[in-house]
Amino acid sequence: MNEIKIFSPATVANVSCGFDVLGFCLDSVGDEMVIRKTDKKGIHITKIEGFDLPFESELNVAGVSALAMYNAIDVDFGFEIEIYKNIKPGSGIGSSAASAVGSVFGINELIGKPFNKTQLTEFAIKGEALASKCEHADNLAPALFGGFTLVKSISPLQILEIPSPDDLYATIVHPQIEIKTSESRAILPKQIALSDAITQWANFGSLIHALHTSDYDLIKNSLLDVIVEPHRSKLIPCFNKVKEAAINAGALGAGISGSGPSIFTLCKGIQNAKNVEDAIKSVYSKTGIEFDIHVSKINTEGVKIL
Ligand code: HSE
Numbered sequence: 001m002n003e004i005k006i007f008s009p010a011t012v013a014n015v016s017c018g019f020d021v022l023g024f025c026l027d028s029v030g031d032e033m034v035i036r037k038t039d040k041k042g043i044h045i046t047k048i049e050g051f052d053l054p055f056e057s058e059l060n061v062a063g064v065s066a067l068a069m070y071n072a073i074d075v076d077f078g079f080e081i082e083i084y085k086n087i088k089p090g091s092g093i094g095s096s097a098a099s100a101v102g103s104v105f106g107i108n109e110l111i112g113k114p115f116n117k118t119q120l121t122e123f124a125i126k127g128e129a130l131a132s133k134c135e136h137a138d139n140l141a142p143a144l145f146g147g148f149t150l151v152k153s154i155s156p157l158q159i160l161e162i163p164s165p166d167d168l169y170a171t172i173v174h175p176q177i178e179i180k181t182s183e184s185r186a187i188l189p190k191q192i193a194l195s196d197a198i199t200q201w202a203n204f205g206s207l208i209h210a211l212h213t214s215d216y217d218l219i220k221n222s223l224l225d226v227i228v229e230p231h232r233s234k235l236i237p238c239f240n241k242v243k244e245a246a247i248n249a250g251a252l253g254a255g256i257s258g259s260g261p262s263i264f265t266l267c268k269g270i271q272n273a274k275n276v277e278d279a280i281k282s283v284y285s286k287t288g289i290e291f292d293i294h295v296s297k298i299n300t301e302g303v304k305i306l
Contacts, residue, residue: 003036004109005306008102009299010087011094012170012264013138016225016255017203021151022162023094025142026170027299031098032306033062034082035106041078043067043103050085061096065127066103072123073114079107089131090178092262097139100127105144105303117144122157132181132259139258146302148211164298165214169273171251173280174262175237176290184232184259196226216252216268223253223266236261241283249279270295 009030013023031050038044043057043066057063062081070079081103087095104123108115115123124140141149141159148162203222210218233239233256242263243254250272251265265280267273273295284291 001110003034004106005032005034006102006106006109006303007032007306008098008105008303009143011097011139011142011258012172012262013094013136013142013258014225014228014256015148015207015264016223016229016253017200017207018138018150019225019228020136020138022148022204022207023138023142024148024164024170025146025299025302026093026172026294026296027301028294028296029086029093031086031102032084033102033106034084035103035110036080037110038078038080041076043070044078044080045083046080047082048085049083051089053083053085053089059130060099061127061131062099062103063127064130065100065124066107068126069104069107069115069120069123073111075111079110081106088174088176088178090180091174092179092256092258092260093172093174094139094143094258096128096131096181097124097143100124101140101143101303103127109305118157118159120144121159125154125157132185134185142302144302147298147300150208162208162211164300165211165216165219167216167269168219168298169267169270170296170298171246171265171267171273171276171280172257172262172294172296173242173284174292174294175284175287176292177237177261179235179260181259184235187231187235188228189231192227199224199226219266220252223255225255229256232256232260236263237289238283238287239263242280245279245283246276249276251276270297
């Protein structure tokens with residue numbers, strides 16, 4: 001195989017109480033990439049459609065992760081990468097992670113899959129770090145593994161796959177404003193109160209238990225973030241109104257997707273997710289801010305060959 005076309009999905013990181021460690025994978029939105037072997041050694045980005053991003057490999061998230069992998073293999077050929085970007089950078093649904101994951105997944109397939117998914121995450125972290133100025137894998141892991149993932153540790157990298165209840169859907173609204181991950185990390189406190197930490201880890205533990213046992217009521221009771229959301233929600237127009245409207249329409253919970261501005265909700269069943277979509281649309285259409293909205297089943301497959 002000399003050429004491959006792949007779909008690299010959008011993801012939701014943090015999931016309210018799991019800042020920097022929990023994430024899940026979406027199936028209705030993602031980037032496409034074509035990767036091919038070339039005689040010319042190195043990594044060459046030859047086409048970018050959708051958004052204005054750098055072609056220099058060392059300045060491009062997909063290029064940096066591909067270079068990290070390329071430097072770890074011994075081949076006498078190179079790779080060309082075409083990027084068809086659908087996920088807007090700075091949207092909060094894992095745009096940089098989709099780029100970072102797509103290039104390493106595609107190259108791995110073309111060279112006979114010598115690396116496992118955890119090793120691919122190690123390479124992809126280098127690309128993600130270019131975008132967010134720190135090494136975190138809570139978008140990368142669900143994009144690579146699919147479903148819900150828990151990044152237990154970055155060094156050494158340890159990723160746990162968490163089951164997704166069958167009837168779990170997400171409705172995500174993406175207001176068309178940009179929030180840079182590096183900036184929304186900079187506004188977070190460096191220290192937190194012990195009482196907040198206790199609330200957060202109780203909710204995080206119970207959310208993981210709820211996902212394992214398909215306990216939708218417990219998911220609903222656990223989707224609470226007392227540490228990050230109070231700070232970041234100020235950057236997102238109408239965040240509280242959207243959250244209230246979604247919960248009134250039957251969502252299990254709502255929170256900031258990654259570093260925002262996207263807002264995610266989790267819902268039981270497709271009909272409920274569509275009702276929540278309507279409720280969010282009616283709030284957001286009054287703001288004058290353009291937005292996209294997606295309803296998605298949890299994608300248990302992750303990045304894939306098209
Ligand atoms: N956990 C990261 C953050 C995800 O919230 O900063 C960035 O998408």
